[in-house]
Amino acid sequence: xxxxxxxxxxxxxxxxxxxxxxxxxxxxxxxxxxxxxxxxxxxxxxxxxxxxxxxxxxxxxxxxxxxxxxxxxxxxxxxxxxxxxxxxxxxxxxxxxxxxxxxxxxxxxxxxxxxxxxxxxxxxxxxxxxxxxxxxxxxxxxxxxxxxxxxxxxxxxxxxxxxxxxxxxxxxxxxxxxxxxxxxxxxxxxxxxxxxxxxxxxxxxxxxxxxxxxxxxxxxxxxxxxxxxxxxxxxxxxxxxxxxxx
Amino acid sequence: xxxxxxxxxxxxxxxxxxxxxxxxxxxxxxxxxxxxxxxxxxxxxxxxxxxxxxxxxxxxxxxxxxxxxxxxxxxxxxxxxxxxxxxxxxxxxxxxxxxxxxxxxxxxxxxxxxxxxxxxxxxxxxxxxxxxxxxxxxxxxxxxxxxxxxxxxxxxxxxxxxxxxxxxxxxxxxxxxxxxxxxxxxxxxxxxxxxxxxxxxxxxxxxxxxxxxxxxxxxxxxxxxxxxxxxxxxxxxxxxxxxxxx
Numbered sequence: 001x002x003x004x005x006x007x008x009x010x011x012x013x014x015x016x017x018x019x020x021x022x023x024x025x026x027x028x029x030x031x032x033x034x035x036x037x038x039x040x041x042x043x044x045x046x047x048x049x050x051x052x053x054x055x056x057x058x059x060x061x062x063x064x065x066x067x068x069x070x071x072x073x074x075x076x077x078x079x080x081x082x083x084x085x086x087x088x089x090x091x092x093x094x095x096x097x098x099x100x101x102x103x104x105x106x107x108x109x110x111x112x113x114x115x116x117x118x119x120x121x122x123x124x125x126x127x128x129x130x131x132x133x134x135x136x137x138x139x140x141x142x143x144x145x146x147x148x149x150x151x152x153x154x155x156x157x158x159x160x161x162x163x164x165x166x167x168x169x170x171x172x173x174x175x176x177x178x179x180x181x182x183x184x185x186x187x188x189x190x191x192x193x194x195x196x197x198x199x200x201x202x203x204x205x206x207x208x209x210x211x212x213x214x215x216x217x218x219x220x221x222x223x224x225x226x227x228x229x230x231x232x233x234x235x236x237x238x239x240x241x242x243x244x245x246x
Numbered sequence: 247x248x249x250x251x252x253x254x255x256x257x258x259x260x261x262x263x264x265x266x267x268x269x270x271x272x273x274x275x276x277x278x279x280x281x282x283x284x285x286x287x288x289x290x291x292x293x294x295x296x297x298x299x300x301x302x303x304x305x306x307x308x309x310x311x312x313x314x315x316x317x318x319x320x321x322x323x324x325x326x327x328x329x330x331x332x333x334x335x336x337x338x339x340x341x342x343x344x345x346x347x348x349x350x351x352x353x354x355x356x357x358x359x360x361x362x363x364x365x366x367x368x369x370x371x372x373x374x375x376x377x378x379x380x381x382x383x384x385x386x387x388x389x390x391x392x393x394x395x396x397x398x399x400x401x402x403x404x405x406x407x408x409x410x411x412x413x414x415x416x417x418x419x420x421x422x423x424x425x426x427x428x429x430x431x432x433x434x435x436x437x438x439x440x441x442x443x444x445x446x447x448x449x450x451x452x453x454x455x456x457x458x459x460x461x462x463x464x465x466x467x468x469x470x471x472x473x474x475x476x477x478x479x480x481x482x483x484x485x486x487x488x489x490x491x492x
Contacts, residue, residue, distance in 0.1 A: 013370040058371070090370050124259040124336050125304070129371060181427075 007097045013088040014058040015128045021052045036084035050103045050244040056236030061243035065103040109245035112198045114186040115238045121182035131238035137209045142177040145205040148215040149175045156225035159194035199234040207231030253343045256308040259334040261374045265301040282330035296349045296490040302482030307489035311349040355491035358444045360432040361484045367428035377484035383455045388423040391451045394461040395421045402471040405440035445480040453477030
C-alpha cells in the first residue's frame with residue numbers, strides 16, 4: 001500500500017487537555033490523537049500541527065497532517081478517526097494532500113479569536129469558553145488600541161521571556177474587536193504568533209484601553225519591547241485557535 | 247434574629263449532577279446547594295424547588311425558597327451564596343418574599359426549552375447542551391405536531407409508567423419549535439409537567455413529525471394514553487428548565 005499524506009481540521013475543547021504538545025505525563029491533544037491513530041493504523045503515527053496550543057486553549061480550526069498507509073476514502077477518514085476519539089476532540093474535515101504539504105511550515109495565515117464577556121453575560125454554560133471582565137470598554141476604545149498591533153513588529157513585549165523563537169518579529173494582518181452575541185471578541189490574523197502572544201495582547205489592551213482612546217500607550221509599550229509593561233496575560237479558556245490558511 | 251423567606255433563581259449545568267433531588271449517594275443540585283447554605287448558616291437549611299430536574303438536565307431559571315435567620319441584604323444574598331457554590335451552580339437573583347410564597351405550590355407556569363441541532367451544527371463545545379438529530383424536520387412539520395399538545399390533556403402517553411402523580415392531567419399553554427442560532431428549540435409552557443414529559447413529547451414529535459404534517463398521528467397517540475406508542479425519550483442533556491412564573 002502506498003503512503004499518502006492526510007490533512008485534517010480539528011476542533012477540541014481544551015478544558016481537559018494540558019495543551020497540544022505531547023508530554024511525559026498528562027493528557028494532551030497530540031497524545032490522545034496519536035493514540036487513536038496508532039490504534040487505527042496498528043503502528044505509531046506522528047502528527048504535525050499548525051500551532052501548539054497551551055493548556056486550556058480551545059480550537060475550532062487546528063490543522064494537522066500525517067502520513068497514512070490505510071486505504072480509506074478521503075470523505076470517510078474523518079468518521080473513521082472520530083470513532084476512536086473521545087468526545088472532546090472532533091475531526092471536522094479530512095483530505096489527501098501532496099507530500100510537500102506541511103501543516104506548520106506551509107501555513108500562510110493563522111487566525112485566533114479571544115472571547116470576553118461582561119459579568120452580566122457570564123454563566124455556568126460558557127464558563128470554560130470566555131473570560132469575564134468588569135466594566136469592559138466599548139468597541140471604539142478597544143479598537144483604538146487593537147489597530148496599533150497591526151503590521152510587522154518585534155512582539156517581545158507580548159511574549160514570555162521563555163519564548164525560544166529565533167526572532168520575535170511577526171506580521172499581524174488584522175486585529176479587531178467585534179460583537180458576537182453576548183461576547184466581545186478579539187479576532188487577530190497573522191503569519192505566526194509567539195508563545196502567549198495573543199493572550200498577552202488581550203491582557204494589555206484590557207489594561208490600557210480604558211484610559212487610552214488613541215492607542216498611544218499601547219504603541220509605546222509595543223515599541224518598548226519591555227515585557228514588564230504588558231498587562232496580565234489573559235486566561236487560556238477565552239482563546240480559540242480559529243483557522244489556518246494555506 | 248427574625249426568620250425571613252428568600253426566593254432565589256438558579257442556573258446550573260446539569261452535566262455533573264444526578265439531578266435536583268438529594269439522594270443517599272451521588273452529587274445533586276439540592277445536596278450541593280444545601281451543603282453551601284448549611285456552611286453559611288452554621289445549621290441545616292432545607293430548600294424547596296419549583297421543579298425536580300433529572301440527571302443531566304440543565305437550568306437557567308430554577309426557582310427555590312428557603313428560610314433564613316441571616317441578616318444579609320437582599321441584593322447581596324446571591325453573591326454570598328455564590329461564594330460557597332462550585333462553578334456549575336450560580337444564583338442569578340435573590341429577593342425576600344412573604345412566608346406564604348412556596349417555590350413549588352405558588353408556581354403558576356413553568357417553561358422548559360429543549361435544544362436540538364443538526365449533526366452539522368453539533369460540536370465539542372455544545373455537546374453537553376443539545377441533542378444532535380439526523381435529517382431534522384423543518385419548523386412547519388414540527389409545529390404541526392407541537393400544536394396538538396396544547397390544552398388540558400391526560401398526558402399518560404408521555405410519562406414514565408413509574409410516575410406517581412395523583413392525576414396525569416396537565417395544561418400546556420403553548421408548545422412551539424423555533425430557531426435559535428444553530429439550534430432548533432422546542433419551547434413549552436404549562437402549569438406543571440409529569441416526570442420525563444417534555445423529553446417524551448420531544449422524542450415523540452421527532453418520531454412522528456417526518457410523516458405527519460397535520461399532527462393527526464400525534465393527536466392519536468396523545469389520546470390513546472398508551473405509553474408504548476411514544477417515541478424514545480429524548481436525552482437529558484438537551485433539556486433546560488427555563489423559567490417559572492408566579
